Amino acid sequence: MKRDKFTSRARSEGYKARSVFKLKNINNRFRLIKEGNRILDLGAWPGSWSQYCLELKTNVDAVDLVKIKLEGINFIKEDVFSDKLFEKLDKYDVVLSDLAPKTVGIRKIDNEDSFELSMRALEITKKVLVKNGNFVCKIFQSEFFDPFVKEAKKVFRTVKVIKPEASRKRSKEVYVIGIAKRINI
Numbered sequence: 001m002k003r004d005k006f007t008s009r010a011r012s013e014g015y016k017a018r019s020v021f022k023l024k025n026i027n028n029r030f031r032l033i034k035e036g037n038r039i040l041d042l043g044a045w046p047g048s049w050s051q052y053c054l055e056l057k058t059n060v061d062a063v064d065l066v067k068i069k070l071e072g073i074n075f076i077k078e079d080v081f082s083d084k085l086f087e088k089l090d091k092y093d094v095v096l097s098d099l100a101p102k103t104v105g106i107r108k109i110d111n112e113d114s115f116e117l118s119m120r121a122l123e124i125t126k127k128v129l130v131k132n133g134n135f136v137c138k139i140f141q142s143e144f145f146d147p148f149v150k151e152a153k154k155v156f157r158t159v160k161v162i163k164p165e166a167s168r169k170r171s172k173e174v175y176v177i178g179i180a181k182r183i184n185i
Protein backbone atom coordinates (compact mmCIF):
# COMPACT_ATOMS: atom_id res chain seq x y z
CA MET A 1 0.00 0.00 0.00
CA LYS A 2 1.26 3.49 -0.85
CA ARG A 3 2.37 5.34 2.26
CA ASP A 4 0.51 8.64 2.65
CA LYS A 5 2.23 12.02 2.84
CA PHE A 6 1.68 12.45 6.59
CA THR A 7 3.21 9.04 7.39
CA SER A 8 6.28 9.90 5.30
CA ARG A 9 6.56 13.35 6.87
CA ALA A 10 6.23 11.93 10.38
CA ARG A 11 9.03 9.48 9.66
CA SER A 12 11.36 12.05 8.09
CA GLU A 13 10.73 14.60 10.87
CA GLY A 14 11.33 12.03 13.64
CA TYR A 15 7.78 11.78 15.02
CA LYS A 16 6.44 8.53 16.44
CA ALA A 17 3.11 8.81 14.57
CA ARG A 18 1.39 10.72 11.79
CA SER A 19 -1.24 11.87 14.31
CA VAL A 20 1.15 14.64 15.34
CA PHE A 21 -0.04 16.63 12.33
CA LYS A 22 -3.60 16.56 13.63
CA LEU A 23 -2.58 18.24 16.89
CA LYS A 24 -0.26 20.68 15.08
CA ASN A 25 -3.14 21.67 12.81
CA ILE A 26 -5.48 22.13 15.78
CA ASN A 27 -2.95 24.11 17.79
CA ASN A 28 -1.92 26.33 14.88
CA ARG A 29 -5.57 27.23 14.48
CA PHE A 30 -6.65 27.67 18.09
CA ARG A 31 -3.37 28.39 19.98
CA LEU A 32 -4.39 26.20 22.90
CA ILE A 33 -0.93 25.21 24.16
CA LYS A 34 1.56 27.77 25.51
CA GLU A 35 5.16 27.56 26.69
CA GLY A 36 5.37 26.46 30.33
CA ASN A 37 1.90 24.86 30.34
CA ARG A 38 1.20 21.65 32.26
CA ILE A 39 -0.25 19.16 29.79
CA LEU A 40 -2.15 15.93 30.40
CA ASP A 41 -2.01 13.66 27.32
CA LEU A 42 -4.60 10.85 27.63
CA GLY A 43 -4.18 7.84 25.33
CA ALA A 44 -0.72 9.06 24.46
CA TRP A 45 1.10 6.01 23.00
CA PRO A 46 3.23 5.92 20.86
CA GLY A 47 3.85 9.52 21.86
CA SER A 48 3.76 11.92 18.92
CA TRP A 49 1.43 14.39 20.65
CA SER A 50 3.71 14.33 23.70
CA GLN A 51 6.72 14.91 21.42
CA TYR A 52 5.07 18.01 19.96
CA CYS A 53 4.14 19.28 23.45
CA LEU A 54 7.78 18.91 24.53
CA GLU A 55 8.84 20.97 21.49
CA LEU A 56 6.50 23.69 22.75
CA LYS A 57 8.46 23.65 26.06
CA THR A 58 5.63 22.32 28.20
CA ASN A 59 5.53 19.76 31.03
CA VAL A 60 3.84 16.56 29.97
CA ASP A 61 2.09 13.83 31.95
CA ALA A 62 1.22 11.08 29.46
CA VAL A 63 -1.24 8.27 30.25
CA ASP A 64 -1.66 5.02 28.34
CA LEU A 65 -2.05 1.27 28.83
CA VAL A 66 1.05 0.84 26.68
CA LYS A 67 4.48 2.07 27.78
CA ILE A 68 5.78 5.12 25.91
CA LYS A 69 9.50 5.36 25.29
CA LEU A 70 10.11 9.11 25.26
CA GLU A 71 12.56 11.10 27.32
CA GLY A 72 11.30 14.22 29.05
CA ILE A 73 7.73 13.15 29.83
CA ASN A 74 6.20 11.75 33.01
CA PHE A 75 4.66 8.48 31.81
CA ILE A 76 1.71 7.07 33.77
CA LYS A 77 0.77 3.48 32.91
CA GLU A 78 -2.90 3.33 33.82
CA ASP A 79 -6.34 2.60 32.49
CA VAL A 80 -8.24 5.89 32.23
CA PHE A 81 -11.30 4.18 33.73
CA SER A 82 -9.41 3.37 36.92
CA ASP A 83 -9.95 5.84 39.76
CA LYS A 84 -6.37 5.09 40.89
CA LEU A 85 -5.39 7.43 38.06
CA PHE A 86 -6.42 10.47 40.12
CA GLU A 87 -3.76 9.67 42.74
CA LYS A 88 -1.15 10.18 40.01
CA LEU A 89 -2.53 13.36 38.45
CA ASP A 90 -1.91 17.04 39.12
CA LYS A 91 -3.63 20.20 37.88
CA TYR A 92 -3.26 21.00 34.16
CA ASP A 93 -3.55 23.96 31.80
CA VAL A 94 -4.46 21.72 28.86
CA VAL A 95 -5.94 18.21 28.64
CA LEU A 96 -5.54 16.29 25.38
CA SER A 97 -7.35 13.06 24.60
CA ASP A 98 -6.59 11.01 21.51
CA LEU A 99 -8.01 7.95 23.32
CA ALA A 100 -9.27 5.42 20.79
CA PRO A 101 -10.99 2.08 21.34
CA LYS A 102 -9.75 -1.16 19.82
CA THR A 103 -12.31 -1.23 17.03
CA VAL A 104 -14.16 -4.49 16.41
CA GLY A 105 -15.77 -3.46 13.12
CA ILE A 106 -19.30 -3.46 14.53
CA ARG A 107 -20.36 0.15 14.18
CA LYS A 108 -22.62 0.34 17.22
CA ILE A 109 -19.98 -1.11 19.56
CA ASP A 110 -17.13 1.01 18.17
CA ASN A 111 -19.19 4.21 18.42
CA GLU A 112 -20.26 3.42 21.96
CA ASP A 113 -16.69 2.62 23.04
CA SER A 114 -15.40 5.87 21.53
CA PHE A 115 -18.18 7.81 23.29
CA GLU A 116 -17.35 6.21 26.65
CA LEU A 117 -13.66 7.07 26.29
CA SER A 118 -14.48 10.66 25.34
CA MET A 119 -16.94 11.04 28.22
CA ARG A 120 -14.32 9.66 30.60
CA ALA A 121 -11.76 12.15 29.23
CA LEU A 122 -14.27 14.94 29.90
CA GLU A 123 -14.94 13.64 33.41
CA ILE A 124 -11.21 13.61 34.18
CA THR A 125 -10.89 17.07 32.65
CA LYS A 126 -13.59 18.50 34.92
CA LYS A 127 -11.49 17.41 37.91
CA VAL A 128 -7.96 18.31 36.84
CA LEU A 129 -8.17 21.22 34.38
CA VAL A 130 -7.65 24.75 35.73
CA LYS A 131 -10.13 27.57 35.17
CA ASN A 132 -9.79 28.90 31.59
CA GLY A 133 -7.86 25.75 30.62
CA ASN A 134 -8.29 24.10 27.21
CA PHE A 135 -9.27 20.62 26.00
CA VAL A 136 -8.86 18.60 22.80
CA CYS A 137 -10.78 15.34 22.48
CA LYS A 138 -11.15 12.78 19.74
CA ILE A 139 -14.60 11.26 19.22
CA PHE A 140 -16.19 9.20 16.45
CA GLN A 141 -19.04 10.90 14.63
CA SER A 142 -22.17 8.93 15.49
CA GLU A 143 -25.46 9.25 17.32
CA PHE A 144 -23.38 9.90 20.46
CA PHE A 145 -21.66 12.96 19.01
CA ASP A 146 -24.35 15.58 19.81
CA PRO A 147 -24.77 14.42 23.44
CA PHE A 148 -20.99 14.68 23.88
CA VAL A 149 -20.85 18.22 22.46
CA LYS A 150 -23.77 19.18 24.70
CA GLU A 151 -21.81 17.99 27.77
CA ALA A 152 -18.65 19.79 26.60
CA LYS A 153 -20.63 23.04 26.25
CA LYS A 154 -21.51 22.84 29.95
CA VAL A 155 -17.80 22.78 30.81
CA PHE A 156 -16.28 25.27 28.30
CA ARG A 157 -17.15 28.81 27.22
CA THR A 158 -16.45 27.95 23.57
CA VAL A 159 -16.67 24.56 21.85
CA LYS A 160 -15.46 23.94 18.29
CA VAL A 161 -15.36 20.80 16.15
CA ILE A 162 -12.62 20.12 13.64
CA LYS A 163 -11.56 17.35 11.29
CA PRO A 164 -7.84 18.06 10.73
CA GLU A 165 -6.37 17.50 7.27
CA ALA A 166 -4.21 14.63 8.58
CA SER A 167 -7.30 12.77 9.77
CA ARG A 168 -8.02 10.09 7.17
CA LYS A 169 -11.13 10.82 5.08
CA ARG A 170 -12.52 7.33 5.73
CA SER A 171 -12.10 7.72 9.50
CA LYS A 172 -15.17 8.82 11.46
CA GLU A 173 -13.03 10.66 13.99
CA VAL A 174 -13.38 14.36 14.65
CA TYR A 175 -11.88 16.51 17.41
CA VAL A 176 -13.92 18.51 19.88
CA ILE A 177 -12.06 21.57 21.15
CA GLY A 178 -13.06 23.08 24.49
CA ILE A 179 -11.73 26.60 25.01
CA ALA A 180 -11.66 28.29 28.43
CA LYS A 181 -13.06 26.04 31.14
CA ARG A 182 -15.85 27.65 33.14
CA ILE A 183 -15.45 28.02 36.89
CA ASN A 184 -18.69 26.61 38.17
CA ILE A 185 -19.52 23.27 36.62
Ligand SMILES: C[S@@+](CC[C@H](N)C(=O)[O-])C[C@H]1O[C@@H](n2cnc3c(N)ncnc32)[C@H](O)[C@@H]1O
Pocket: 016, 017, 019, 020, 042, 043, 044, 045, 046, 047, 048, 049, 050, 063, 064, 065, 066, 078, 079, 080, 081, 098, 099, 100, 101, 102, 117
Ligand atom coordinates in the same frame (compact mmCIF):
# COMPACT_ATOMS: atom_id res chain seq x y z
C1 LIG B 1 -4.68 6.79 18.52
S1 LIG B 1 -3.67 6.23 19.85
C2 LIG B 1 -2.93 7.73 20.40
C3 LIG B 1 -1.86 8.30 19.47
C4 LIG B 1 -1.09 9.42 20.12
N1 LIG B 1 -1.91 10.61 20.25
C5 LIG B 1 0.14 9.80 19.33
O1 LIG B 1 0.10 10.85 18.68
O2 LIG B 1 1.13 9.08 19.36
C6 LIG B 1 -4.87 5.87 21.08
C7 LIG B 1 -4.33 5.31 22.37
O3 LIG B 1 -5.40 5.21 23.33
C8 LIG B 1 -4.99 4.20 24.25
N2 LIG B 1 -6.13 3.75 25.08
C9 LIG B 1 -7.28 3.19 24.67
N3 LIG B 1 -8.05 2.87 25.72
C10 LIG B 1 -7.37 3.26 26.84
C11 LIG B 1 -7.66 3.20 28.24
N4 LIG B 1 -8.81 2.67 28.69
N5 LIG B 1 -6.75 3.70 29.11
C12 LIG B 1 -5.58 4.23 28.66
N6 LIG B 1 -5.26 4.32 27.35
C13 LIG B 1 -6.13 3.82 26.44
C14 LIG B 1 -4.46 3.11 23.36
O4 LIG B 1 -3.61 2.23 24.09
C15 LIG B 1 -3.74 3.90 22.26
O5 LIG B 1 -2.35 3.95 22.49
